[in-house]
Each structure stands twice: as C-alpha cells, then as structure tokens.
Amino acid sequence: MAQGLKDVPRTVWLLAAGVFVNAVVSFTFVFVFLYLTGPRGLGPAQAGVATGLGGIGLVAGNFTGGWYGDRFGHRRVLLAASTLGGLTLMTFPLLSTPLLYAALPLAQYASGVIRAANSALVAVTVPEGARRQAFAVVRCVSNGGFTLGPPLGALVATGLSYDWLFVGDGLGTLFFALWTARAVPARGAARTPSAAPVGGRGRGVLQELRARPAVLVLLGAILVTDLVYRQQYGTFPVFLADHGLDTRSFGFLIALNGAVILLLEIPAAVALSARPPLPVIGSGLVLVGAGYAALLLGVGVASAALMMVLLSLGEILYKTTATAYVADQAPDHAIGRFQSLYAGVSVSGVVLGPPLGGALYAAAPGLLWPLCAALAAGAGGAVLFAHQRSAHRRAEPQGRREGGGPEGGPAHETGSQPRAVAG
Template structure:
C-alpha cells in the first residue's frame, strides 16, 4: 500500500487527515468511548504495549543464553550482540519510513509478526552463522514498532494530552519489563526455549490487538509528492533536538552498561546491582503515575531539561558511592530525573513533525537511542578504565550540558508548537 496523494480541489482546503484518522479521533461515536480523556484506540495500544513488555524475556538474558546454552565465549557473544546493535541502527529510520508510507497499523503489526518469527528462529538455531543472522534481523525488527507507536499517539491524541499519553506508555513499558525480568529469570532455570516462545506469543498478541482494534491513522498529504527523509534532516530544530537526546542517552545508558562494572569493580557482589536497580523499577511504577498529570501541564522543554539535569546529577553522585545502599540512593536520584523526562520527548517530537512525517521524525528520534546504545558501553568502559570518578563526573557534566541545550531550544520548540 503506497502513500495516497490527492490534488487539492478548487475551494477545498488541504487536509492532512485520512477518513480513518477522523474516525479515530473526531467522530461522536468514538468520543463516547473515551476513557479518562484518552481515546479507546490509545488504551488498546497501551494494553498491547504492556502485554508485549510482560513477554520481553529474551533480550535481558541473551548474553547468558549465548554463553551457556550455545557455548560461546564472552568475546564471541559480545560480537554477536554487536550485530544486534547494528540492526537497531537500521531499524528506526526504516520503520519510521514504513509508518509514513505503509501506515502505522501495518508497520506495527508487521514488526511484531516479524519479531515473533525471528525469536523462534533464534531459539532453535544452533549454527553460529544462523545465530548471527537472526540477531541482526532481530535488531532490525524488535523495536520497529516504536516509530509507528509514537506516530499513532500523535495521530490519536490532542497536543494537550500527549505528554500524559506518552507517559502512560512509558509506565506500561517499565511495569511490564520489571515483571518480565523476574519471571524470565525464574523460567530460564528450566531452559531458555520457553523464553523465546513467551516473547513470540506476546508479540503476536500485540500485533493482533493493533490490527483488529486500532484504525489506520496515517494522514494523507495533499501535495504533489510525499515527504522524504531528507525533509526531516533539513529540519535544523529537529536535528538539534535529536543530538541533544543522543547526549542524554549516552549519559542515561551508563546505568545499564558501566554501572554494574563499576559496582563489581569495588568488590560488591553481582547481586548488588540488581538490588540497586530494583529501586529504579519500584520508583517508576509508584511515582510516575502520580506525577503524570502534573507533568502534562508543564512546558515540555523546561521539564525535559530539568529531568536531564537530575539524571546527570544522580549519575555524577555515583562517584562517591561505595556500598550497595549508597548506589541505591544514587539510583533513586537519577530515577526521579527519568520520571521527569517520561513522555515529554515524544510530545516534543510530535509537535515538531508535520503530520505526514510523524513516522520519519519518530524514527530519527529512535535512531538517537540506538546510537546511544552503541556508544555508551564503548566510550563508557574506556572512561571507567581511566577511573570511576572520571567517568561519573564527565557523565554528570555532559548531562548538565544537554539540559542547557534543551533549555536553549525551548523557545524555538514553543514557537513551532504554537504554529
């Protein structure tokens, strides 16, 4: 299905909405089904996201699977997992283009079906070339739903409600993932095959929910040609925002790459990292729903800058932590910053993007996370080798710089949103 392009008729104003989009967001029948100020289709997306995250059991344990079940060395497993990162770099721009070209529903459902098939292929493949190929494909498809999901929310939800909607999705992801970490570790004791099946089945459930219960919302652009990815790259404000987010992801993802290494390097047992990170999941599940409505009434750029600064400050405090309790306290600090950022970046991207380019804009934003996922461990481990204080103080300083950059972009973002 290609992007439909209609020439404007005389006396007829241009529109960027499809009939399905109007049906999903503006008809009286649909309005009657709204729950809590958000449309029913959003709650379907919310439920599917929660189910999908409840089944996210393969990614957290993939390193253990490769070394224990497939007998790979640590070096070989690291190289295999790098192919996953390469695939994720390709994933977001391609999925963003597909969301604009083929539609949000088709892209999200297709990505979930492809992920389910790849999960099962990876779970039953024993050859090294097969595992490498499956990991590369998995990197491409596993998060292909994100640009489509982000664009769906922008299509379905008013600008005033978007921070709350994106925040709710953030909460669903963290709640589901927290439960999946516990149940996945328990199920892995009886074999890894069941993890691949659970992950595959929950992906299929998510895709089926979207296909059956969410109408297509892809806007139609009534111009001579559809938008291109170069249109996104020529938007200097969006590119600047993405670069700032790349700096933030580099800071934030140290918590998942170098933090466990820093803790074990001080002689703490591996379980200490799990105890400290449990604070992160607990605070998000408890605090984020309480603050979601309040954050929705704040200026997104200022609130996002505050959150980035708190994350940077919290990670900088890691330089003085020496015990499990001390690390847990620093986790609590930067988690509060993470809660402040929840949903705001997606809302800003939606306000910057023309309706017909929402998928591509979300794809470029997602690319900053994929790139950060590759850069954080590569540079972070080298800084940690120089000294833990060097790593954490530089990370904290970069967080403050990113926050200042976000504040500087604020006026331009507000002007764009007002238009």
C-alpha cells in the same frame, strides 16, 4: 489524576494492554548473552559480536520504523514487524549457531520497528494536548511488564530451558500483532500513507528539521544523554563490583528504578501536562547528570540508591515529554519519520554506550562519572537555552521573523493547537 487521563483515547488503553503483555514476555534481551555463552557454547568475544549486531539491528529498526509508517501506514507496519519478529524469535532453537548471527539482528530490527511504529501510532491517534499523558501510560505499562519479565524468564530458563524463552517471547510478539489488529481500528487510527501534503508543496524531513531548530537541539541532547544513561547497565555494575557491592545490590538498584517509574510516571505527566515541554525535558536531563554526580559523594548503597532515584526522576521528566514534543512539532506528512528520528537517537546508547564507557572506565575510572554528569547537565542546559531562544522568537514582532510559522522556529511549543486525528 483520573481527570488528567480522560483525554487518553480508549484505543491507547487497549494498545497499552497489548504492550504490557508483550513486555512481560520480552525477557530474551536479558538472557541472550547467557544463552550464547551457555547452551550455544560461544566465547565471550563471539557472544559480544552477536549481541553487538543485535544492538545495531535495534537502532536501525528504530530509525526506519516511522519512515515505513508514513509510507504504508503505522498500523500495517506494526502488524508486519510484530509478525516478523515473533516468527524469527520462535525459530531460534532450531537454527544453527552461525545462523544466529543473522537471526539476532533481524529479530532486534523488528523490535526497533515495532517501537517506532507504536510511538507513531499513539501520536497519530491522540490529539495535541494529551500526548504526554498517552505516552506516559504506554511507557508505564511497558516498564511494568519489563519489571515482571526477567524473574519470570529466570524461572523459565532454569525450570524448562533457554529455548522456551525464545518461544515464549515469539508467541508474545505474535499475540501483540493479533491484539493490535483487533484493538486498533484499520480506519481512523493509522495515518493515510503520504509523501507530502496536497499540492506537492511539502518539504523534506531535513528541511522540516532545519525549520525547527529546537527539535534539532533536542535530538542532539538526547543522543548525548542516552550515552550517559546507558552506563547504568554497562560500567555501573562493574563499578559497584569493584567497590565490593555484589550483583544483588545491582538488582536492588534496577528494581528501585522500576519502582520509581511505576509510581510517578503517570502522575508526573498529568501534573506537568500544562507546562512548556522544553523546560521539563531540560530539567530531566540535568537530573540525569545529578544522578551520576551523586556517585562522587562516595561509594556505598546510599549513594548508589540516590544516584538511581535521581536518574529515574530525570527519566520520568524527559523521556515521555520529549517523545510527545517531537510528535507535536512534526508536520502531518512526516510524523512517523520524526518519531523514528527520536526513537533512534533515544536508543543509540545501546550500541555506543558500552564501548565508549568501558574504554574510558578502563583508562581513567575516576573521570567517567564526572564526565557523565557534565555531559547530561550540558545537554539539559542546551535544551533550556533552546527554550529561551524559542520564547524570544515568539516574542518578536511578526514582521521581524524570517517568514512566520515553522520557518521562524516552532510556533507552538506547548503543543496546544489541535491536530486532526489521522483517518
């Protein structure tokens, strides 16, 4: 495995160290609803509105972070968003309750920008051929931090107060800004801001996407799958409770998810690094569907554990590979915008998943899991079909293609062509 990670630059390892520390102290997202309904005295409906606004801010930040990076430089955007997010979080204990309705989406917006800018920064730092491994490293340490964070946050909230959660999260986010400033060089690691290639012949993002139909299919598939994937945090624990499994069972299953990812994310990325990405992604989406289909076997700890293992394996296959694939397919002048599009659709389920899943579970509980399984499997099938179409186009004689290069579809699905590291 070490041989497979040798192409991951030192800068990415340093950035991953900062991501780990920041993830450990990013525990407020777990406790924010309890904070609003507890110390702040809001009712469940009011707290739901506030957290919903925060979710909208998170998705908006993911959609726009890469666009800022293409314009101003990904390192600068990461530093600015980390500073804004950290300072905003630290002010939470001082704000009146009405102001929290504005501060929460602002903090979440900064968090979304950080996520998109971080992905774009990794993409422009790492050449094609090593991006899957690099993204796997960052995702693995991030998941490790999020695994440690909630129990630590519970100790802080019960031993000190909820206010210290926001202070700690804010300090961790500011530390990430300082660490990034030191670990990531100003020259050579952030893309030079640009609006289009030299000569003004660059195309807009929509044109670039239309020239890469497989990327469009992938984005649609991820949008659908994220709605399904996020049900594990919303309707799934309600389903468990309705069948006699308590909160401890749900905690065990979430811990199982983290353990599988920590153990297998990097080895899987290394082992599959030479495989074409779209079949790997499609297989991962199908596994997500298989996970929810496992709930049809009966309700119990065994079937729920099987569901979570399959879901985790699917996540390992599709999330890292899809992030790297979108980076590999992006034109040099729009790599941040491509990353933002992927980042945005990959968290869309945070906003859309709970209301849609909750409404369906309330109306027809027996339909939810078969529909989730079918949607994820269908999304995986669409990606696999897109791979077959791309392979067919590459096999056609050059003269029969509609203009070669990206216009005729992605020219290098495997991402094996070297891209100069941005300077």
